[in-house]
Amino acid sequence: MLSWLRKGIPSLCRGFADMSKVRNIGISAHIDSGKTTFTERVLYYTGKIKEIHEVKGNDRVGAKMDSMELERERGITIQSAATFCKWKNWDINLIDTPGHVDFTIEVERALRVLDSAILLVCGASSVQSQTLTVDRQMRRYKVPRITFINKLDRAGANHNVVIKAIQEKLPVISAPIQIPMGLESQFEGLIDIIDRKAYYFLGNHGVDIQIKDVPAKYVKEMEERREKLIETLADVDDILAEKFLSGEVPTTDDIKQAIRRSTIALKFSPIMMGSAYKNKGVQLALDAVGEYLPSPSEVPNTALDLSNKEAPVLLSTDPKKPLVCLGFKLEENRFGQLTYTRIYQGKLKRGDFITNTSTGKKVKVSRMVRMHSNEMIEINESEAGDICAIFGIECNSGETFTDGTINYAMSSMFVPEPVMSLSIKPVKKDSNEKFAKALTKFIREDPTFRVRQDEESGETIISGMGELHLQIYAERIRREFEVDVELGAPTVNYRETITKKSPFNYLHKKQTGGSGQYAGVVGYIEPMPDVKPNEFKECKFIDKTTGMNIGPEFISAIEKGFKMCVKKGPQVGYPVVNLQYVLTDGMTHIVDSNTHAFIAATKGSFRQALPGAGQTILEPVMTVEITIPFEFQTQVIGGLIKRRGVIKDTYRRDNGCMALIAEAPLARMFGYASEIRSNTQGQGEFSMEFNRMEPVEEGEAAILRDTYKNREDDEY
Numbered sequence: 268m269l270s271w272l273r274k275g276i277p278s279l280c281r282g283f284a285d286m287s288k289v290r291n292i293g294i295s296a297h298i299d300s301g302k303t304t305f306t307e308r309v310l311y312y313t314g315k316i317k318e319i320h321e322v323k324g325n326d327r328v329g330a331k332m333d334s335m336e337l338e339r340e341r342g343i344t345i346q347s348a349a350t351f352c353k354w355k356n357w358d359i360n361l362i363d364t365p366g367h368v369d370f371t372i373e374v375e376r377a378l379r380v381l382d383s384a385i386l387l388v389c390g391a392s393s394v395q396s397q398t399l400t401v402d403r404q405m406r407r408y409k410v411p412r413i414t415f416i417n418k419l420d421r422a423g424a425n426h427n428v429v430i431k432a433i434q435e436k437l438p439v440i441s442a443p444i445q446i447p448m449g450l451e452s453q454f455e456g457l458i459d460i461i462d463r464k465a466y467y468f469l470g471n472h473g474v475d476i477q478i479k480d481v482p483a484k485y486v487k488e489m490e491e492r493r494e495k496l497i498e499t500l501a502d503v504d505d506i507l508a509e510k511f512l513s514g515e516v517p518t519t520d521d522i523k524q525a526i527r528r529s530t531i532a533l534k535f536s537p538i539m540m541g542s543a544y545k546n547k548g549v550q551l552a553l554d555a556v557g558e559y560l561p562s563p564s565e566v567p568n569t570a571l572d573l574s575n576k577e578a579p580v581l582l583s584t585d586p587k588k589p590l591v592c593l594g595f596k597l598e599e600n601r602f603g604q605l606t607y608t609r610i611y612q613g614k615l616k617r618g619d620f621i622t623n624t625s626t627g628k629k630v631k632v633s634r635m636v637r638m639h640s641n642e643m644i645e646i647n648e649s650e651a652g653d654i655c656a657i658f659g660i661e662c663n664s665g666e667t668f669t670d671g672t673i674n675y676a677m678s679s680m681f682v683p684e685p686v687m688s689l690s691i692k693p694v695k696k697d698s699n700e701k702f703a704k705a706l707t708k709f710i711r712e713d714p715t716f717r718v719r720q721d722e723e724s725g726e727t728i729i730s731g732m733g734e735l736h737l738q739i740y741a742e743r744i745r746r747e748f749e750v751d752v753e754l755g756a757p758t759v760n761y762r763e764t765i766t767k768k769s770p771f772n773y774l775h776k777k778q779t780g781g782s783g784q785y786a787g788v789v790g791y792i793e794p795m796p797d798v799k800p801n802e803f804k805e806c807k808f809i810d811k812t813t814g815m816n817i818g819p820e821f822i823s824a825i826e827k828g829f830k831m832c833v834k835k836g837p838q839v840g841y842p843v844v845n846l847q848y849v850l851t852d853g854m855t856h857i858v859d860s861n862t863h864a865f866i867a868a869t870k871g872s873f874r875q876a877l878p879g880a881g882q883t884i885l886e887p888v889m890t891v892e893i894t895i896p897f898e899f900q901t902q903v904i905g906g907l908i909k910r911r912g913v914i915k916d917t918y919r920r921d922n923g924c925m926a927l928i929a930e931a932p933l934a935r936m937f938g939y940a941s942e943i944r945s946n947t948q949g950q951g952e953f954s955m956e957f958n959r960m961e962p963v964e965e966g967e968a969a970i971l972r973d974t975y976k977n978r979e980d981d982e983y
């Protein structure tokens with residue numbers, strides 16, 4: 268690392284000078300759309316790096332933002348990486364996020380704290396399943412975006428097809444503000460349809476931009492697209508609509524202002540394009556980041572006032588107001604815990620004491636840094652709107668800090684439930700301590716990575732978002748903690764639930780000699796109302812008893828017994844969800860009733876009611892997207908059907924490939940990555956993401972129940 272980077276550059280010791288020029292952006296997309304390659308160009312053009320290194324390039328260096336050894340080896344992004352750069356007058360904090368859905372929490376985290384984003388779409392593969400997921404995430408966090416069609420140099424690239432798909436499949440209204448000159452190997456530059464100019468990217472890595480008149484053969488297409496752009500903008504922006512309707516011809520500036528207003532208002536997304544790999548179009552996208560995306564003060568951010576019934580309060584980027592900041596990502600490194608922090612209000616200085624809203628603890632900010640991938644630049648202070656990283660504060664990810672004069676919390680982030688698990692153990696017993704340390708570190712960093720001890724087998728079970736997610740953690744334990752681990756076979760995270768109301772009236776009675784046991788419970792179990800699709804609500808106990816047939820101490824015993832029943836469901840031993848147990852009455856004996864008897868009665872009542880309650884096992888169903896050369900379609904479709912896959916859609920691509928969209932139960936998809944590799948001679952691409960929880964079909968459910976019963980009997 269360069270020594271000046273560690274010491275800090277004087278001009279950067281404070282926060283950015285003018286917050287209206289700051290842009291906090293993320294780059295998100297489907298796997299392999301070119302996020303890291305695009306970011307590498309951004310770093311090069313903004314002078315942050317002196318050389319461009321390709322993802323999986325021949326020089327074997329790897330892209331700057333893929334700083335983890337594993338990322339460079341596999342050519343994928345695993346962790347989001349932050350950096351900052353200066354482009355013209357703008358200071359840009361930039362986060363490159365992973366494309367694999369297994370690391371989706373990294374995208375959620377980034378979008379939670381960013382003000383805007385660039386959504387990359389592949390110019391040949393078009394809108395893909397993960398593009399839709401990222402689009403949903405951007406809408407969830409109300410993130411304005413520029414859409415960038417990348418890889419126009421690739422065989423089969425076609426901007427018209429991709430624009431149509433973007434407009435049809437993504438809900439945000441959009442229109443191109445550029446058109447390409449040529450495509451595939453003939454792709455030579457871009458036409459800006461707002462200022463009617465042709466841009467060529469010449470010289471080393473396209474740094475030399477030449478602006479020329481638009482070649483005659485593109486003029487018609489440009490004018491048609493320009494007219495369409497103005498019409499689209501008139502639909503989403505009142506000011507432009509007024510001009511348009513009064514017959515005035517909007518100026519270039521009118522169009523740009525309308526794009527800015529409607530993009531920030533989340534009503535529009537300008538579509539840009541190029542080829543990151545061939546160094547075309549990235550600088551124009553950077554101009555657009557400055558021109559069309561919001562500064563921190565143009566994005567409303569609210570916190571909840573914990574001293575006032577969690578009333579929402581609008582935060583202000585005024586540095587003089589009390590501090591509110593959010594620790595959104597943790598990373599353990601050799602200097603201790605590094606907490607990536609977004610400051611929403613006020614100012615943060617090195618040496619400040621700040622209060623963690625969740626714990627009430629006061630902590631000292633011992634060091635502040637600005638991140639450039641895995642390198643750090645020391646800073647002394649930073650203010651509202653900025654993203655920096657701090658040392659010295661112990662916290663969990665997603666916790667809010669204030670200056671202690673207010674009690675605000677930023678609303679939490681969406682954390683998806685893990686869908687699969689596997690057992691893991693160190694090969695050598697003497698590495699148990701390091702193994703535990705590794706797991707503790709990863710749990711703190713990643714809320715979608717869970718660890719538990721199986722009560723019966725004593726095994727350590729790790730759960731996560733997919734095979735890749737868990738394999739990467741196993742690999743990190745090996746590399747970062749030097750502990751060799753053994754993994755068990757992957758299992759699906761099933762859930763158990765019911766579909767019907769079912770009554771119980773159960774008496775637990777043992778009164779033969781000595782002290783007896785007597786407890787009666789009456790009521791019903793039923794599905795919880797208002798459960799949204801894919802939502803897991805913790806089971807609820809409702810006491811609707813009237814009168815004194817059961818005393819309060821026994822009511823809590825019944826609740827305890829119920830919690831024990833739902834922790835490990837009776838069908839396959841997975842947690843029961845979305846069920847409520849309603850107690851309406853009961854029976855007590857003056858001498859023989861005790862808490863043990865009521866716990867036993869509750870368990871009995873549960874067993875009694877379940878058969879009539881429409882018991883169901885829920886399993887994760889995945890959306891699978893596969894791109895393959897045509898000649899392999901028979902094997903691939905056959906393979907999918909064997910895995911209980913249902914083909915939902917197929918698309919032909921111009922480059923001799925086809926895309927297949929299918930749905931399949933996760934339980935049948937383990938090991939699919941190697942099957943697709945061998946079935947397509949390594950040419951198939953595959954991505955998979957969680958779609959919904961669905962009842963396991965009856966035949967399959969019976970097998971699962973039998974397997975579980977036999978295992979339980981064996982263990983017994």
Ligand SMILES: Nc1nc2c(ncn2[C@@H]2O[C@H](COP(=O)(O)OP(=O)(O)OP(=O)(O)O)[C@@H](O)[C@H]2O)c(=O)[nH]1
Nearest residue numbers: 298299300301302303304343344366418542543544
């Ligand atoms: N032809 C062509 N290839 C590109 C372009 N941009 C990226 N690539 C290639 O596409 C592959 C994936 O690029 P990355 O930049 O790693 O994509 P990513 O979206 O960061 O990947 P993940 O983070 O793993 O999802 C690499 O082999 C790149 O060289 C482009 O504009 N044209």
